[in-house]
Amino acid sequence: MKPIDRTCAExxxxxxxxxxxxxxxxxxxxxxxxxxxxxxxxxxxxxxAARQFFFILSGCAVIEINGERISLMEGQGLEIAPGMPHQFMNESPEDVHFLVVSHPSTKGDRINA
Incomplete structure (x- = not known):
């Protein structure tokens, strides 16, 4: 085992x-x-099928879920249940960096709304 970061991740x-x-x-x-x-x-x-959790590392973002806009700042997160239409947006003047955790994987599970 060895640590993983952006320099060695896919x-x-x-x-x-x-x-x-x-x-x-x-x-x-x-x-x-x-x-x-x-x-x-x-x-x-x-x-x-996938449940997702978005966690903002730096910057700020808006996630629209089923018509509701939710602002997320650095250090905040949001869980999205399966079946909930959503859209991640960066309306700020800076890059936003975040983690998205999905359970199970979203491979083959994305449906454009």
Whole structure:
């Protein structure tokens, strides 16, 4: 076993400008560190089985869940139940860095809303 961080984790780009690093990538759970630059957002979607927890490491973000906008600041988190349509947005002038923990993994479980 050895420590994992962004320098050695599997990296991917989403939305053309956002970064994700797989810190834990298992079928029963995933933990991803993500960076979303100013003005970027993900597509509105939901997960049929996965429960997710978003935790803001730096910056601030808005998560829209089923029509309700919730602001998250550094050090705050939010749990999203399966089946809840949601969208992560960075409406601030700075990058937002956060962790998203999913149980089970969201692989093959994302449905655009």
């Amino acid at each position: 990296h991917y780009v989403w939305g053309g400008v956002c970064d994700g690093w797989h810190l834990v990538k298992r079928d029963d759970m995933s933990i991803i560190a993500e960076r979303v630059p100013a003005g970027a957002r993900e597509a509105r979607h939901f997960h049929a």
